[in-house]
Amino acid sequence: MAEPGPLIIIGGHEDKEGDRLILKEVARRLDSGTLVIATVASHKPEGYFDAYKEAFAPLGITNLVELYVNERWEALEDGAASVLEDAAGVFFTGGDQLRIASQIGDTPIEHAVLALHQRGGLIAGTSAGASVMSETMLVKGSSAESHRIGDLHMAPGLGLLPDVIIDQHFAERGRIGRLLGAVAQNPRVLGFGIDEDTALVVEGQQCRVIGAGAVTVVDGAGLTHSNISEARPERTLSMHDVRLHSLSAGDRFDLATRRPAPVT
């Protein structure tokens, strides 16, 4: 049986005109097979597909197909998922992660995405497409302000990564507070905050960071106190003894042991 394929989880705004380090990593994994660009996250998908077509062309990836779902019934029609059946990978573009989950959750398209992953295919996603990969996903919360404990909205994601919460545009939008809050809710869950033009490449339990920025890991296993379950939602988060790692290009992280390892 094949191993499940890699995940490339991108913090948004990956470079599309310069070195394209992250898109190159996507390209490298396709072995000239078809890449499905899933623009489902967006209410107005116009332009997304063409932008990726242009960005991937110089990397030798010309076999691109768009997958869009405007209304959920389209995802339930016969043949809606056929484009995924012989694809080498799928790339979820940005927008609203709740739109991805609500449009394709429990449809043949979601099943085909999971099957693609199981047979070793690539699943990549940027911004909303990154957040949606986890089992429980962060949908909404404060950015660039003190984190109030009630200010957090979660929903079930695609479940490609269990026991993980992913946040994106992380440094750029000042999202450490809401990621801490998400981890406080259940410290079983490991928090990953991914900066723009940065990606976490996951293969089995092994992660590696590529790109320009940092991946911040929030590990709540050793928490000694939090006020997250207090009654007053406007209370500011209090949380003691978080373990935090800032990982940059080349750093690795083991999901099983929760341990980082530097560039070797």
Next chain:
Amino acid sequence: MAEPGPLIIIGGHEDKEGDRLILKEVARRLDSGTLVIATVASHKPEGYFDAYKEAFAPLGITNLVELYVNERWEALEDGAASVLEDAAGVFFTGGDQLRIASQIGDTPIEHAVLALHQRGGLIAGTSAGASVMSETMLVKGSSAESHRIGDLHMAPGLGLLPDVIIDQHFAERGRIGRLLGAVAQNPRVLGFGIDEDTALVVEGQQCRVIGAGAVTVVDGAGLTHSNISEARPERTLSMHDVRLHSLSAGDRFDLATRRPAPVT
């Protein structure tokens, strides 16, 4: 001999019209003595003094005097520091922390501020006036972006708090990256990131949080790896095994043991 007085270290934008929780704490410590409003941090101090006069009046604090230094020679003149001699406290307003240090460092004004602290007087400061309290102060660095290891400027501060680095407007400006970088430079130093309308009240080794937001504590004592001394300043920070606390109103922190304690 008197104990050194309290420090009230404010993350900027403290409420001046509503509950004024933080200004109330300042007022409470003055015992109707004179409060010196030091507007030295600003190139254009007009308006600062009047704003604080108005904000403090309903709290019963009417004995306010402004201290400004336009050029450094003014701080060296006879009597420049006399206003501090029988003051109950001093409040450093916002602007540029390097302006405070460079204008009053090693002048009779700085000496009088330290003497006021030593004899039990209150030293308060907001924004730049908060940063300047530490021995080594954070002057400039990235906000709301991935932290590059070379992107950090430090300078000697007033030295009221040794072994501490203070950052302000913390959540609002997304400054976790630069505070981590500052702590990575020498993990002896404890990092405090103070949100707007939030203050850390320090008495001896005991700290308490008041106000609306959070105080984020970055403790690097257990660091197992950092790339901060790498040659390439454009490298993104890598830092493993940081201990982090998010403290909110009522939480305490002991500087000697580096341990937080929740509201009791």
